[in-house]
Amino acid sequence: MAFSQLIINGLIAGAIYALIASSFSLIFNIIKFMDLSPGAIFVTAAFSAYAFNVLFGLHFLIALILAITVAVALALLVNLIVYQPLIKRKSDSFTLLLASFGVFLIITGFILLIFGAEVRTFGLPITKGYELLGFIITKTQITLIVTSIVVFIGLQLFMKKTKLGKAMRAMADNKQVASGIGINVKKITNITFIISAALAAIAGILVGLEQNIDHNMGFLVILKGLTASVIGGIGNVPAALIGGLIIGLVENIGIWYLPSGYKDAIAFVILIIFLIFRPKGIFGVKTREETSG
Amino acid sequence: MIEAYFIHLLILIGIYIILAASLNLAMGNTGLLNVGHVAFYAIGAYTSALLALNLNIPFWIGFLAGGILAALFALLIAIPTLKLRGDYLAIATLGLAVVVESILRNWTSLTRGPLGLPGIPKPALFGMTFNNNSYLILVIIFSVITCLIIYYITKSPFGRVLKAIREDELAAASLGKNTTKYKTQALVISAFFAGIAGSLYAHYINFIDPTTFSVLESILIISMIIVGGLASVKGAVIGAVILTLLPEPLRFLPIPSFAIGALRQILYALLLVIILIKRPQGIWGEFTKQKENGA
Amino acid sequence: MKRKLNYPRIIGTIIIIILIISIVIGLSFNSQTKEEIVIGSIQALTGETAKHGNNVKDGIDLAVEEINKNGGVNGKKIKIIHEDENCIPTKAVSAAQKLINIDKTKIILGPTCSSSSMAVAPVAEQNKVIMFTPISSVPALRQAGDYIFRNRVSGEPHSIKMANFAYNELNARTASTLYINLDNGISYSEEFIKEFEKLGGKILNTEAYEKGLQDFRTQLLKIKENNPDVIYLAGQASQNAIKQARELGIKTQIIAPTTLQEADLFDIAGDSANGIYYSYESFDPNSKEQVVSYYQEKYKSKYGRESEVFAANAYDAVMLISKALEKCEENTDCIKNHLYSIKNYEGVSGITTFDKDGEVLKPLIIKKTENRKFVFHSN
Numbered sequence: 001m002a003f004s005q006l007i008i009n010g011l012i013a014g015a016i017y018a019l020i021a022s023s024f025s026l027i028f029n030i031i032k033f034m035d036l037s038p039g040a041i042f043v044t045a046a047f048s049a050y051a052f053n054v055l056f057g058l059h060f061l062i063a064l065i066l067a068i069t070v071a072v073a074l075a076l077l078v079n080l081i082v083y084q085p086l087i088k089r090k091s092d093s094f095t096l097l098l099a100s101f102g103v104f105l106i107i108t109g110f111i112l113l114i115f116g117a118e119v120r121t122f123g124l125p126i127t128k129g130y131e132l133l134g135f136i137i138t139k140t141q142i143t144l145i146v147t148s149i150v151v152f153i154g155l156q157l158f159m160k161k162t163k164l165g166k167a168m169r170a171m172a173d174n175k176q177v178a179s180g181i182g183i184n185v186k187k188i189t190n191i192t193f194i195i196s197a198a199l200a201a202i203a204g205i206l207v208g209l210e211q212n213i214d215h216n217m218g219f220l221v222i223l224k225g226l227t228a229s230v231i232g233g234i235g236n237v238p239a240a241l242i243g244g245l246i247i248g249l250v251e252n253i254g255i256w257y258l259p260s261g262y263k264d265a266i267a268f269v270i271l272i273i274f275l276i277f278r279p280k281g282i283f284g285v286k287t288r289e290e291t292s293g
Numbered sequence: 294m295i296e297a298y299f300i301h302l303l304i305l306i307g308i309y310i311i312l313a314a315s316l317n318l319a320m321g322n323t324g325l326l327n328v329g330h331v332a333f334y335a336i337g338a339y340t341s342a343l344l345a346l347n348l349n350i351p352f353w354i355g356f357l358a359g360g361i362l363a364a365l366f367a368l369l370i371a372i373p374t375l376k377l378r379g380d381y382l383a384i385a386t387l388g389l390a391v392v393v394e395s396i397l398r399n400w401t402s403l404t405r406g407p408l409g410l411p412g413i414p415k416p417a418l419f420g421m422t423f424n425n426n427s428y429l430i431l432v433i434i435f436s437v438i439t440c441l442i443i444y445y446i447t448k449s450p451f452g453r454v455l456k457a458i459r460e461d462e463l464a465a466a467s468l469g470k471n472t473t474k475y476k477t478q479a480l481v482i483s484a485f486f487a488g489i490a491g492s493l494y495a496h497y498i499n500f501i502d503p504t505t506f507s508v509l510e511s512i513l514i515i516s517m518i519i520v521g522g523l524a525s526v527k528g529a530v531i532g533a534v535i536l537t538l539l540p541e542p543l544r545f546l547p548i549p550s551f552a553i554g555a556l557r558q559i560l561y562a563l564l565l566v567i568i569l570i571k572r573p574q575g576i577w578g579e580f581t582k583q584k585e586n587g588a
Numbered sequence: 589m590k591r592k593l594n595y596p597r598i599i600g601t602i603i604i605i606i607l608i609i610s611i612v613i614g615l616s617f618n619s620q621t622k623e624e625i626v627i628g629s630i631q632a633l634t635g636e637t638a639k640h641g642n643n644v645k646d647g648i649d650l651a652v653e654e655i656n657k658n659g660g661v662n663g664k665k666i667k668i669i670h671e672d673e674n675c676i677p678t679k680a681v682s683a684a685q686k687l688i689n690i691d692k693t694k695i696i697l698g699p700t701c702s703s704s705s706m707a708v709a710p711v712a713e714q715n716k717v718i719m720f721t722p723i724s725s726v727p728a729l730r731q732a733g734d735y736i737f738r739n740r741v742s743g744e745p746h747s748i749k750m751a752n753f754a755y756n757e758l759n760a761r762t763a764s765t766l767y768i769n770l771d772n773g774i775s776y777s778e779e780f781i782k783e784f785e786k787l788g789g790k791i792l793n794t795e796a797y798e799k800g801l802q803d804f805r806t807q808l809l810k811i812k813e814n815n816p817d818v819i820y821l822a823g824q825a826s827q828n829a830i831k832q833a834r835e836l837g838i839k840t841q842i843i844a845p846t847t848l849q850e851a852d853l854f855d856i857a858g859d860s861a862n863g864i865y866y867s868y869e870s871f872d873p874n875s876k877e878q879v880v881s882y883y884q885e886k887y888k889s890k891y892g893r894e895s896e897v898f899a900a901n902a903y904d905a906v907m908l909i910s911k912a913l914e915k916c917e918e919n920t921d922c923i924k925n926h927l928y929s930i931k932n933y934e935g936v937s938g939i940t941t942f943d944k945d946g947e948v949l950k951p952l953i954i955k956k957t958e959n960r961k962f963v964f965h966s967n
């Protein structure tokens with residue numbers, strides 16, 4: 001009983017990490033820098049959905065679509081006015097990381113300004129979850145887990161089967177070569193940001209439904225997402241989702257045996273162990289840039 | 294009285310100069326992308342504070358102990374992590390910073406966890422306790438010595454090997470240099486000075502707790518050397534001055550009460566992003582010179 | 589080549605000069621008039637604790653507005669200068685140095701976070717400035733100095749009250765605690781354990797959660813496996829723990845200290861938050877309730893939501909300070925002695941008394957959540 005519930009707890013937490021990890025992983029693998037701004041996109045989407053749904057009274061599905069649109073537009077704007085000028089000047093990845101942290105502070109600052117520091121909710125009724133096979137789970141939690149699986153399969157197919165996905169993989173492999181064989185680097189960059197923002201938005205809205213919304217919910221989540229995408233595998237975007245689920249599981253099983261105060265540390269200990277013994281992650285692939293440099 | 298405010302800011306600047314210059318040795322000169330610098334800072338602070346509080350050991354021994362323990366910790370983590378490169382090292386050291394903070398928070402029998410360590414004594418010499426004015430002199434002496442040592446190291450043959458490793462590690466290795474040994478030494482030296490900065494901080498603020506040593510503090514130190522310029526002591530100094538002073542003018546802006554926190558955060562971040570976009574290689578970076586020379 | 593090398597030097601110098609000039613300009617605009625009393629406030633307005641910091645700020649602003657509307661203190665208006673500390677001690681100390689040395693404030697309300705308060709306390713003490721924190725609860729603040737006060741009852745009396753209530757009224761013999769891994773959560777939990785065991789009860793397990801995390805399921809599962817008679821939920825930001833406990837089918841009686849009463853409790857946890865007993869600093873509702881309801885009304889009309897306990901603490905702190913200012917002007921030794929002499933002040937956050945350490949004492953009552961409301965249960 002307890003153990004199956006423990007697994008489910010891990011999967012619920014893991015699904016959240018997985019979705020944000022997939023968002024982070026796209027930019028990390030294709031644009032090649034650690035982008036913290038999905039953490040802020042995540043918050044923006046949650047607040048937008050809240051505003052459209054609860055404040056303006058729109059149907060939830062319409063609010064969902066509008067919120068994702070807002071998130072995508074914001075990500076494109078950030079790319080245009082902050083990241084592109086930096087990439088053009090060939091800044092190192094650390095400058096980009098810092099710029100993304102600045103972007104994170106600016107966006108969450110605006111959220112704080114507009115919505116205040118109060119916690120917001122979608123006001124779903126709270127009931128005991130369904131009892132299945134000795135564990136308890138709610139509808140939102142099932143949606144979370146199912147969404148992360150669907151995104152995993154979808155990304156897998158997209159990257160392997162579609163032309164765009166293949167172009168992205170080529171760019172992840174080597175930007176110069178990709179551009180040499182006629183891939184439109186600028187277009188692929190924008191599409192990467194669009195997909196990444198949409199994924200972060202879905203994650204933000206689902207977390208808003210499952211827990212609640214506040215202006216500060218993005219930072220811890222993006223750190224976990226970053227960890228998950230490394231554990232999942234460098235150079236393999238969908239594997240980030242698996243990394244997320246693993247972290248969720250190990251964290252929850254870990255504090256079953258350890259004092260619960262160490263919960264945060266557990267994910268990062270696993271990360272360090274992985275980096276030392278299997279730096280490419282579970283499903284990592286060697287990309288040309290790494291083998292040459 | 295106004296000068297008391299500036300003395301406080303100068304003391305902070307001095308401590309951040311030590312942190313930024315020491316991080317620059319590992320990150321700018323050697324190319325080790327270390328996000329875990331704050332862990333060494335924390336170890337120095339806690340070591341010195343615990344020695345002073347539990348064993349009455351004076352600051353003059355405590356700061357050395359703090360530096361040495363931070364250096365030993367660097368030695369310990371160097372062995373597994375330094376084979377990682379670039380962003381992977383950054384992520385691993387980020388993990389280390391989180392783990393160290395978590396240990397400080399949960400090892401309550403030693404660190405008192407979130408309750409923190411209050412009442413850390415100010416240093417004393419010949420029976421005279423340092424007040425803020427004399428503490429500033431102490432911090433200036435420490436930061437000048439740190440900058441001089443690091444400057445000397447970067448100009449020495451050892452420093453040239455570090456630079457070679459940064460530029461092309463394989464080439465450096467093929468010239469018969471044991472690159473891992475050199476990188477380890479750079480990290481250990483960098484950690485030693487961060488530990489001393491931690492000790493200076495603890496004995497100045499007189500109270501430490503894990504919140505001071507979060508990942509955000511690491512990001513602040515990295516911002517300093519990126520804004521100031523990688524691989525340059527002057528860059529580290531300028532970066533530390535700019536980023537310590539940056540929030541201060543914002544205090545004087547007339548902002549309505551409901552928006553104070555959020556607007557200041559937005560303006561601070563906006564300034565940071567603008568500096569980064571306008572000067573992506575940093576103000577005084579060695580990389581700038583090279584790129585410009587090469588072009 | 590040489591010109592290129594000078595380029596960064598110029599930029600760096602310019603930026604630093606601009607920063608210094610803007611500080612100096614800020615300084616010159618900052619001159620205070622004789623008709624004003626400047627009070628500093630250092631709160632966590634951004635970051636993880638922003639919710640509480642902003643509530644405290646709102647409570648302060650409401651009180652100041654009211655005092656100034658009624659003619660100020662001895663004819664002088666109060667001017668509040670808010671500084672952000674972001675729950676980072678270094679930032680709090682910088683803010684305090686600025687308030688004390690530039691704005692020449694004799695009184696600092698805050699900081700919000702305990703760690704920040706511990707770092708600011710030595711600075712305030714050294715400058716003989718009153719530091720009156722509305723909500724920091726760390727036990728060590730008691731010994732931090734003569735000029736240091738707080739308006740939040742420490743964890744000990746709350747936990748003693750709830751341990752006795754659990755053992756005697758609820759007939760609980762076993763308990764588990766779930767606490768926030770911060771100074772206040774630790775002290776709530778430890779004091780509860782001490783008292784409950786003294787009474788003869790048994791603590792089955794104690795679990796912690798980190799600030800900012802919203803996932804309590806595995807901690808709750810560990811508690812569920814132990815099946816205690818009561819769960820002591822110690823510390824703020826626990827609304828989701830209540831929700832998740834009900835989702836997991838845990839029917840155990842939950843009890844809590846004062847931190848339970850947050851305005852958003854029923855938004856987040858809905859009906860699952862009904863039926864919880866908790867200790868609270870308050871009036872006897874049968875006598876002076878209108879003072880509290882009058883305050884609630886004003887707060888609601890200004891901010892559009894109900895006040896929680898932290899804003900009330902802040903409101904009272906300003907009122908207490910203004911009374912002291914009326915008598916003492918800005919003589920901090922006099923203010924300090926005045927605050928020490930306060931006995932049974934009827935504030936909106938409870939009947940307030942200070943002991944010789946500047947520690948606040950307020951009689952506690954037991955309240956209960958019922959039909960999505962916080963109601964009186966017993967004394």
